[in-house]
Amino acid sequence: MKTLYFDNSATTVTDQKVMEAIAEYNCERYFNPSSNTSRSIEVAQSIRTVKDQVLNRLGAHGNIIFTSGGTESDNLAILGSIKNNTTLNIVTSRVEHPAVFNTINSLKSKGFDIRYVDVEGDGHIEQTSLEKAVNDKTQLVAIMHVNNESGAINDVYALSKAVKAINKNALFFSDGVQAYGRIDCRLDKSQVDLYSISAHKIHGGKGCGALFVKDGVNLNPIIFGGGQQANLRSGTENVPSIMGLGIATELAYSDLERNSKEFARYKSTILSGLEGVDCINLCKEGCPSILSLLFRDIKSEILQHILEDKYGIIVGIGSACNSKNKFDRVLAEIGVPKDYIEGLVRISFCKFNTAEDVSVLTMALRQEVCALQKVLKGKNR
Amino acid sequence: MESNKDKIIIIRYSEIHLKGNNRGFFENALVTNIKRALEGFTFSLQKTSGRYLLSKYDHNREDEIAERVRCVFGVYSYSIGYAVKTDIDAIDEIANLLMEDISGTFRVNANRADKKFGLNSMQIAAEIGGRILSRNAKLSVNLHNPEHILYVDVRETGNTLVYSNVIRAVNGMPVGTSGKGVLLLSGGIDSPVACYLIAKRGMSIRALHFHSYPYTSQNARLKVLELAKILKRYTINLTVDIISVTEIQTEIHEKCNEDYMITLLRRFMMKIANIIADKEDCKAIITGESLGQVASQTIESITCTNEIAQVPVLRPLIAYDKDEIIEVAKRIKTFDTSILPYEDCCTVFLPKSPATKPKLWVVEREEQKLDCKGLIERALATLETVTI
Structure with missing residues (x-):
């Protein structure tokens, strides 16, 4: 894969x-x-x-x-x-x-x-x-x-x-x-x-x-x-x-400007693909290469495993799942609502990503997030 | 000089002494286990009356070898010393080596199996003790409560063993002398301790681990295998069966009363453990349960899971407090790995208020909602066996 x-x-x-x-x-x-x-x-x-x-x-x-x-x-x-x-x-x-x-x-x-x-x-x-x-x-x-x-x-x-x-x-x-x-x-x-x-x-x-x-x-x-x-x-x-x-x-x-424009398009593809999915875009005007999404009711570690196993997709997650401390220090300081705090998925791009890859990611995210939200609803509360 | 003295490790056992006609069975098991524990090392192991002598090993790796011997169940104590030709000057040379840098009180314990040797036990002790005293002014004799003891053991073989320390080992019975059991190994603090305690009574262990990937991390699996590596020091052999209960959990979550999640899951685990026990000729199921520690370990919960078991369920920690369990976990060096923060399958889908007094009729009613046979079959299809 x-x-x-x-x-x-x-x-x-x-x-x-x-x-x-x-x-x-x-x-x-x-x-x-x-x-x-x-x-x-x-x-x-x-x-x-x-x-x-x-x-x-x-x-x-x-x-x-x-x-x-x-x-x-x-x-x-x-x-x-x-x-x-x-x-x-x-x-x-x-x-x-x-x-x-x-x-x-x-x-x-x-x-x-x-x-x-x-x-x-x-x-x-x-x-x-x-x-x-x-x-x-x-x-x-x-x-x-x-x-x-x-x-x-x-x-x-x-x-x-x-x-x-x-x-x-x-x-x-x-x-x-x-x-x-x-x-x-x-x-x-x-x-x-x-x-x-x-x-x-x-x-x-x-x-x-x-x-x-x-x-x-x-x-x-x-x-x-x-x-x-x-x-x-x-x-x-x-x-x-x-x-x-x-x-x-x-x-x-040398690639900075071109990459930034490309990444903006990637972000837009993902966000429009996720329309209707209960999630927060953590920083709308942030670094072009980073798109941090908080999915409601999701434990991002589970989503990370599913994306890797089923699609070969690697995304980043918050540190919440790697610690006994349920709450990520950064997200807690930012004041992320409780239902979203374990659901951070950090998508970060580079010049080797392609629009096709981003389409696959978007489709996979939509499908797996919806399925997981159904299973895990209320479990983070 | 080097040729006149050989370093040795004297290995002693205790409870096996109490055995009657089948003593040989226990002794053979112990020898086999010591040899397995020392796989990869060169050494010679010789049985003498009531103990074993380990010799011809790499002295640079002596600490490592001694630690492995210490962890073999059935070994009561060991000493590191020297074997020399039975000759009072040769014995004294070792006595000097062992006693020259110490201070305080001492005595010499001499034992003479070789009655042909010119001096009796008392005379050997007096002679060697006198020579030590004449060389080391920082030592004085105290026969009743000495700080140091030099042991001189004149053997019938023409050799004498000289040593100054007796180190307690793990004791217990040789693994393999009390059948084999399936251990439910979760990755937490308790189940590795349960493993240690049951293996201590001579039971061979086959570990069974349940995971809920992708709801748990691959790190949880690695953590269990790491624990198994540590436990193998004691269990000699260890095989871990790894089975996914993800589908079982999601089905329970979807179809059953949420408060009964843990009870239902644990009954599935027991059913799977029965199958493994039957297939692997295991005579017991071992768990790390401690009465009342968590909701699934109340007497009512234990009743619901116990009812499933087709072989005796051994719960060595049933009367242990958590701090007592932690104390053993630290001693056997599983604690640091156990507390790594990777969730095990029991914590996924944890209900808000798990049933602490589950009713068997409710459990059975909830199970009616599930295709238990199919779920177990599909769980068993995920079986992965890892030999540690």
Whole structure:
């Protein structure tokens, strides 16, 4: 059975061109970039090129630190930037990715004052709530660019400016893992200080991410060793994957506009195909590649299994079913009604999806959701 | 020097001692089980009076081997020590090895089976004890309540066993000496503990797991197989039959009184367990039920499910409190896997108010609404057998 993959916010298939670069830098240009041989210096130069590519896409001045992925980038941004002064506060939201939410939560036990801002019904951060939370004691604000569950896009330009207007010393960090390569992520007009990205979300292969650090921002390392990457991230650089990130970046941005239009058509096909089905479109104006639907009376895990087994369709679901805790943290914070809270299906597109695949998905969703709603009616209450 | 001393593991049993004419049957089962538990290792296992000596094993993997021996039902205790030529200086060399780095009080327990050896038990203990004392000033003798005991066992074979520790094992009876039973293995905390306790009394186990895919996750299935792997340390052999009850559940959900969902489902499970028991020559059905723990484990619920069973239903946890069950689950290392958050089939379609005192006549009336024979046949058609 052919796999119809619609969970591209979880991960993506690695692009063939990326695979070729990974192979080249594993098998031919495998030299350690920290050595002094000509070959190594060439490899170091290649890394430099990828840095420039990423900086260019972000349209910002600063440094790029390559990491093992989004989670490490988020940890480095938070743990590497905060001052060990518990009279200062950290402002964030309860809808952040676990890599941010749990890292900041871990600071609570050390006495840090953590302030959470409110979110709107689709997962957006409320700017007024943010402005209330930030004060002259704020050292770090962590607000994601695109919400990984709802697809809501936060206006990090406006939010970062609002924060700096209150406290110019507060650092603004944004987790850009779901945004990078999927929407315009130029930071030049923003006041964003730190921005994390990941390669495997954009067909770049797993095990590689990066953190943008704006000029003038002081960062401390969280990994120690040989002092690579200006002592900010020790460990020999994952050169093949860094090269993959460079290629994935170029491919993502060269196709961005066309893909976004295509994805909008896909969304429209699915939504019109589901007309009459009891469901909520969680975020109507969100990231083009993400369509998050909440189906009434459904446990999305069951639907996920049926779609995979009967049709080869892979979709994402909320984390509700993977936890003893019946309620997904993000959906609970957003205020999703009880009858819908276990029914989140996240459909996320990529350039390899086709209109035919989307038609199959729509038909399958309609059929299986209706059948399941009949069986499970009232079971979530 | 290495050639004069061999590391050994002395394995002891207890309850088998009480057996009469059929003692050989139990001893053979124990030897077979120890050998199976140590499959993949090289070793030599020798039976001596009332114990077994394990030797010629890879010393680098001694901890792993000892742990496997500890988990074999029928093994009461074991000691790790040395076998040396029966010679007072050779014995003393080992005594020095075992006692040189310790402090506190000690005594020497000597036993002489080889009456030809020049010193009797008392003299051996005095001689070795004296030599230990002369070398280690941090030790003193206490014959009644010592912190350390050095055991010297002069055997008739010309060898002497020297060791300083006796480690309690799981005890019980060798698996396979009390027939075979079908265990209803859910993936929760209780049924693995029930498995352990019944296997401890010598019963071979065939596990039966019911799932409700796609209403439950494939991870629930993997979790059960992971539990089975852990349990195999104790059960020696373990086969898991996996059967889907999805259709049964959806049919009950659609056609029957919702409050009777669990009672009806459990009766189906019992009917299927009867069939497996008959096919696999199992003499009992084993469940992890604990009286009153949940709605399906009240005496009225148990009456409704028990009525179906065609072989005795063994419920080793019937009088256990949850914390007592958890204590065993932690000890046998199933707890961490059991609490992984994958729902089992009983939690799908859970009624809002399950019947805590189901009536048999109601149960039978509800079953009339279902094609029980067809449902069971189709459930059995989904049978997948996994040998762990």
